[in-house]
Amino acid sequence: MKLVEGITYSHEHVKIDLSGVKNNEDCNLNVFDETVEEFKELYTKGVRNIIEVTNRGIGRDVEYIKAVAKETDLNILCSTGYYKSPFFPKEVYDLSSKQLAKIMIDEIINGIEDSGVRAEVIGEIGTSQNSIEEEEKKVFIAGALAHVETGKAIITHTTLGKLGLEQIDLLKSHGMNIEKLIISHVDLTGDLDYILRLIDKGANVAFDTIGKENYQPDGVRIDMLKEICKRGLSDKVLMSMDITRKSHLKGRGGIGYSYLLDNFIPRLIENGVSAEDIKTITEKNIVTILN
Numbered sequence: 001m002k003l004v005e006g007i008t009y010s011h012e013h014v015k016i017d018l019s020g021v022k023n024n025e026d027c028n029l030n031v032f033d034e035t036v037e038e039f040k041e042l043y044t045k046g047v048r049n050i051i052e053v054t055n056r057g058i059g060r061d062v063e064y065i066k067a068v069a070k071e072t073d074l075n076i077l078c079s080t081g082y083y084k085s086p087f088f089p090k091e092v093y094d095l096s097s098k099q100l101a102k103i104m105i106d107e108i109i110n111g112i113e114d115s116g117v118r119a120e121v122i123g124e125i126g127t128s129q130n131s132i133e134e135e136e137k138k139v140f141i142a143g144a145l146a147h148v149e150t151g152k153a154i155i156t157h158t159t160l161g162k163l164g165l166e167q168i169d170l171l172k173s174h175g176m177n178i179e180k181l182i183i184s185h186v187d188l189t190g191d192l193d194y195i196l197r198l199i200d201k202g203a204n205v206a207f208d209t210i211g212k213e214n215y216q217p218d219g220v221r222i223d224m225l226k227e228i229c230k231r232g233l234s235d236k237v238l239m240s241m242d243i244t245r246k247s248h249l250k251g252r253g254g255i256g257y258s259y260l261l262d263n264f265i266p267r268l269i270e271n272g273v274s275a276e277d278i279k280t281i282t283e284k285n286i287v288t289i290l291n
């Protein structure tokens with residue numbers, strides 16, 4: 001499936017269930033009508049593509065995604081892979097990196113289950129906050145092998161933005177083309193020098209926790225983006241909301257998916273980021289990375 005011309009949200013979950021491990025029903029995002037309503041609004045504001053980074057073991061539901069796409073006309077790309085410890089399904093503990101890569105490659109080439117939908121991305125595969133755990137390492141090696149075989153991009157999860165450099169080293173040592181890597185949640189670090197180092201290594205960086213001000217004020221995100229754009233590096237940045245909870249949705253008191261367009265981008269413009277840089281970040285970069 002190709003991208004449609006327009007805005008892409010690069011890191012989202014249409015449906016995800018982390019409620020078991022987190023022991024919190026709010027983390028079971030499964031409210032079809034409310035999601036459809038918000039996605040229809042996104043469409044009117046120019047969004048055309050959603051990269052859905054839910055994968056094996058955390059409630060990925062391709063038939064549900066297909067139904068949302070049909071109702072909203074949004075192009076929703078699906079993912080393969082495994083999230084992070086302790087959210088892994090049993091197969092991650094039982095199988096080798098090679099065997100896990102084979103499962104990913106099968107979902108990329110032949111499709112996910114019997115849905116007829118192929119995985120377009122390997123993601124979000126993640127690491128813990130202070131170390132890459134054994135099973136996480138296994139999944140990263142599997143992801144790199146699947147990337148080498150299929151050319152598909154990898155979207156990683158970092159915990160609070162940490163260990164991006166270690167992720168690059170690990171993937172690179174197994175043959176990955178780092179230009180095809182998107183490191184997520186880097187905005188949570190608030191550390192511009194660190195983010196510039198990731199870019200310097202060739203990786204793309206995602207500011208994809210926009211509006212989560214309990215973790216990081218948006219003012220810090222804006223200051224960092226302004227500086228990155230000033231250095232001519234807007235072609236290495238992506239943006240998204242990473243909505244994962246029912247309470248993130250508008251109807252439940254949350255900021256909702258459209259906050260990026262309604263609130264955050266206008267503030268970037270007020271702070272001197274050019275419309276061209278915003279178009280590069282929200283529309284163009286993902287095309288280069290996924291091609």
Ligand SMILES: [Zn+2]
Pocket residue numbers: 124156157158184185
């Ligand atoms: Zn994540």
